[in-house]
Amino acid sequence: MILKSQVEWALHCCAILAGLPEGRYLSTKALAELHGLPKEYLSKALQNLSQASLVETTLGPSGGYRLAKTPSDINFLEIVEAVEGKARSFTCTNIRANNPCRPEGYCDSKPCAVARIMWEADEAWRDTLRRVRLSDLVGTLSEEVPADIWRSTFEWVLKRAG
C-alpha cells in the first residue's frame, strides 16, 4: 500500500500557490520546473485538483493555476483525496460469505467486524489529514526553510506568474 508520488507533488504545488499574490496564476510549466517534475504528468495531478474545486485555472499566456479558496480553508485531506481518490484503503471482498457452513442464501446484517476495524483505522488517518490546513503547512515551511531560499523562491515564482 503506497500513495502515488502525485500526492507529494500536489501538496508542494499547493504550498507554492498559497504564496501567490491575489489574482495571479502560475503555469504547469513553472510548477514542474520548480520541483523537477515531468510537466505532462504533473498536469494530470493539477487537473485533479481543479476537478475537486481546490484550484482555478485560466487559459492563454499568463494563464495557469491559483487556489480557489484561502489556504486556511483547504486541508490536507482534500488535496490528498483529489489525487488519490476517496476510496478506503481496505476493501472487504466478503470472504466470510464463502464459509461452507453457512445456510444457502444467508445474508449478513452488518459489515464484517474485521472490515469495521480496518475502516476505523482508515478514518483515523483521514481525521489527522483533515485537521491540518494548508495554511499550517505554509506557516511551518516559512519557519523552517532558510529565509534566503524562501525569498528567492518566491521571486522566481513571481517572475513567472501571469
Added chain:
Amino acid sequence: MILKSQVEWALHCCAILAGLPEGRYLSTKALAELHGLPKEYLSKALQNLSQASLVETTLGPSGGYRLAKTPSDINFLEIVEAVEGKARSFTCTNIRANNPCRPEGYCDSKPCAVARIMWEADEAWRDTLRRVRLSDLVGTLSEEVPADIWRSTFEWVLKRAG
C-alpha cells in the same frame, strides 16, 4: 492506495486459528476452503505470518498452522504489517531538493514538513490498529455471528485440525 486482499485473508485466518484448541494445527488447505481462497496464494500470506513469528507451523499430515501467542498478545497491526510490510504509506522523493533557487550542494537538516504531516497520519492509522487485539476481534465475532453458524464452523474446523 489500496491494501492487498491478503490482509483480509490473514485477519480472518488468525481469527479462526484463535479458536483452535491448545496444541492443534490447521492446514492451508482447510483455511483456503473455509474462506474460498486460492490455496497456493493464501500460503504466501501464511508464510509471512510465520516469518513474523505470529504463527507456528509443523509439517506432515496433521500439520499446519497455529498461533504462536495468545490472541490477547497479538494486535491487528502485527498481522497487517506481516503481509503488507512495514513501509510507510507516504514516501518522500525529496522534490524540494530540485528547487533551482537552492545553493549548490545544500543539505536539509530536517525531513520535509509535508512528509512529517503525512507520516503523522500514517502513525495515527497504525496506532488504531495497534490498539485492537485479536482477542477483541474474536469477542466481537462470537457476539455477531449467529450462534449456529459459529458453532458449525468450529465443528468443521475441528474435523480438519491435526
Added chain:
DNA sequence: CTGTTTTCGGATATAATATGTCCTTAATTC
C-alpha cells in the same frame, strides 16, 4: 523403509495500477 502429506521457497505467468509521453482541441493574450 516407503509413500503420503505438509510447509517453504523459488520461478514463472497474468492482471491491474502507477508513471510517463504524445497529440488534439479550445480558450486566452498579444
Added chain:
DNA sequence: GAATTAAGGACATATTATATCCGAAAACAG
C-alpha cells in the same frame, strides 16, 4: 493571426498485485 495555456484522450512502459507451478525437506502412517 500567432503564441501560449489547460483539458483530456490515446498510448507506452514500469511496477506491483494476484495467482500458479514445482521441487525440497520435514513429519507422520503403515
